[in-house]
Amino acid sequence: MSNTHFILATCRSGYESDLAAEMVAKATELGVYGYVQTTKGTGSVHYHCTSENDLNxxxxxxxxxxxxxxxxxxxHLVTIDPLPASQRVEAVLAALLPHADALPKPLGQVLVEHPDTDSGHEVAKFCRKFAVPxxxxxxxAKxxxxxxxxxxxRLHIFxxxxxxLFIGVSTAAQSHPQNNGIRRLKFPSAAPSRSTLKLEEAILELLTESQRQQLFREGARAVDLGACxxxxxxxxxxxxxxxxxVDNGAMAESLMATGQVSYFAADGFKYKPEYGRAQLLVCDMIERPDRVAALMQKWLQVGYTDAAIFNLKLPMKKRYETVAELLKQxxxxxxxxxxxxxKQLYHNRDEVTVAIMPKA
Known part of the structure; x- marks a missing residue:
């Protein structure tokens, strides 16, 4: 059993080095110093702080x-390693008791989680069952x-x-309220492609309830670049x-039949909104991320749109550096x-989603 303290963050498998670089950069911005520990394919990063004050x-x-x-x-609070093959609930409670005075009281949630890896998927079923007892x-134990x-x-069992098994705690702002940080969505049978889940997740994860209410209303207009x-x-x-x-491909007939879609076979980089402006611009074009970011910036600056949600396709190398530079611009x-x-959302692959909304 280990008591080493650190911040444990999880990510999509294969993105450990990107998350590690980001954690170092974010900690440095806050005046916190330490080092990262990770291994490719583990789906997690440990950021070790140089002092308890920095950790806090x-x-x-x-x-x-x-x-x-x-x-x-x-x-992180405590690690159980090796985890016993039986009486695991008792093992967790025994590991927690020495830290009981430091735990927020009462905890609002307990999340039993696993990494996005092959070994993590093997314990996924057990995690769901283990959460109940x-x-x-x-x-x-109150x-x-x-x-x-x-x-x-929240209490996290990872x-x-x-x-x-790693045990830790988080505030509501520090963590995601759902297991593994994943919002589970059901694919709507009427949607013409699974990419629909990318935008649905972005709307639910990146926008506030107030922003959703203001943006999505009857009669509002949107432009979808690379729509088909x-x-x-x-x-x-x-x-x-x-x-x-806007696209050169074919739109689903079911969408055209709604009367809510106008189709334009045009270049997304040259298109301008039909009536001079729209309430929302969305874009999932397979293009260089710098070109897409520049196009979104232009639409917002010249007043073609009030808000934008778009994906940035990531290069094979220096993914974090690419994202950081474009976000800075x-x-x-x-x-x-x-x-x-x-954010790199669950339904993203080699991409991140950006939402730019007007300030209230």
Whole structure:
């Protein structure tokens, strides 16, 4: 059993080095110093702080929404290694008891999680089953609230394998309220492509409820660059918007039949909105990320659109550096009037999603 303290963050497998570079950069911005420990293919990064004060500062100030490549994040308390083959609930409680005074009381949630790796997927079923008796035991020990709430602090049980288990805590801002930081979505059968889930997740994860209410309303207009066959357009139409779908391919007939879609066979880099402006611009074109970012910036600066949601396809190397540089450019150009959020979402692959919304 180990008591080494650090911030544990999880990511898509294969993106460990990108998350590690980002964690170092974010910690340095906050005046916190330490070192990262990770191995490719583990789906996790450990950021070790040089002092307890730095650990506490990083835990308070680093939000999950601010870390592009992190799915989940929490402050480590204790490691159980090796994890016994039986009486695992008792083992977790025994490991927690020495830290009981330091735990937020009561904890609002307990999340039993696993990495996005082959070994992690092997323990996924066990994690789901293990959560039930663990919650009961934590409530009996008066460490977990009787009613689960995502607005309070969380207890994280992170299992890379059946032999090892990390225990930690997070604030509501430091972590994601759902297991593994993943919002599970059901593919709508009427959508013409699975890419529809990318935009749905972006709308739910990157926008506030207020932003969604202001943006998606009957009669509002949107432009979808690189629209075909209509996965993203489907999300906008289902929210009552009229969509200018721009692409050289064919749109799904079911979308055209709604009367809410106008199709334009045009170059997305040369197109201008039909009526001079639109409430929203969305884009999932397979193009260089710098070209897409520059195009989105132009539309916002000249007033073609009020807001934008778009994907940036990532290069094979220096993915974090590429994202950081483009976000810096967008921030310098737009931050005075817009809020900018960027995440690698669950339904993304080699890309990140950016949402730029007008400030209230």
């Amino acid at each position: 500062k990083l835990s308070r100030q680093l939000r999950i929404d601010d870390v592009v490549f992190a799915r989940q994040m929490f402050t 663990l919650r009961q035991a934590l409530r009996k 460490l977990l609230s009787a009613k689960e709430t995502s607005s309070q602090s 299992m890379p394998s059946f032999e090892q 066959p209509g996965g993203w357009t489907y999300q906008l139409v289902s929210r009552g918007m009229h969509v200018e779908a 967008l921030t310098v150009a737009l931050a005075s009037q817009y809020s900018i959020v960027c």
